[in-house]
Amino acid sequence: MLQTERLGLRPVNRSDIDAILALAGDRLIADTMISIPHPLTPHDVESWIGSSDTETTHTTNRHFAARRNSDKSLVGVISLRDIDHEHRLAELSFWIGRPFWGHAYATEGARAVIGYAFTRMGLNRLQAFRMVRNEASGKVLLKLGFREEGRLRQRVVKWGVFEDVVAYGILKADVADSGAA
Ligand SMILES: CC(C)(COP(=O)(O)OP(=O)(O)OC[C@H]1O[C@@H](n2cnc3c(N)ncnc32)[C@H](O)[C@@H]1OP(=O)(O)O)[C@@H](O)C(=O)NCCC(=O)NCCS
Numbered sequence: 001m002l003q004t005e006r007l008g009l010r011p012v013n014r015s016d017i018d019a020i021l022a023l024a025g026d027r028l029i030a031d032t033m034i035s036i037p038h039p040l041t042p043h044d045v046e047s048w049i050g051s052s053d054t055e056t057t058h059t060t061n062r063h064f065a066a067r068r069n070s071d072k073s074l075v076g077v078i079s080l081r082d083i084d085h086e087h088r089l090a091e092l093s094f095w096i097g098r099p100f101w102g103h104a105y106a107t108e109g110a111r112a113v114i115g116y117a118f119t120r121m122g123l124n125r126l127q128a129f130r131m132v133r134n135e136a137s138g139k140v141l142l143k144l145g146f147r148e149e150g151r152l153r154q155r156v157v158k159w160g161v162f163e164d165v166v167a168y169g170i171l172k173a174d175v176a177d178s179g180a181a
Pocket of ligand 1: 028032093095096097101102104105107108129131134136139
């Protein structure tokens, strides 16, 4: 369990399915998430849960449900995906349900997951990707200390259209240098 000022984060489990479907089933979430299909089905959510293993060192994904301390509402999910133990890196991705946007929950939750990845999992690098038009995500990533590393042309197809993606990275040393770890 990771604890921040306003959020508690723990691995997703079956008790999160209904809340995840209600929030991430919103077309606006799928609109800028490379990895969320629309419509979203219970089977899709169950397969994330099945792919999220909390304790072994061989897992490939780790999805954290972020719940608000004040009322236990699920506000979103923050994930470490494609965890690569050989090169000690993973992809950070996140979504926050539309009713909860604009409260800096993404920044607060992701910061805790980054700390966990570098200090508890021993990772050295995290990468993240956002569509060019997703300015909110770009702001979150810069606030977290990620640096822009380049533009991947027509990297994804969304709603049948190729879109460019901006790639970001953050190193354990970047966080240590900022004094935040
Ligand atoms: C991107 C997302 C995670 C942001 O969540 P959030 O909790 O509202 O994020 P924060 O409040 O921490 O920060 C959002 C920042 O973007 C800004 N922002 C919000 N909407 C914006 C927009 N349309 N254009 C530009 N900036 C925007 C906010 O003002 C804030 O910046 P600030 O701190 O300088 O004021 C959320 O909008 C979301 O889940 N979107 C759909 C899924 C998604 O795109 N996930 C990321 C995939 S890479």
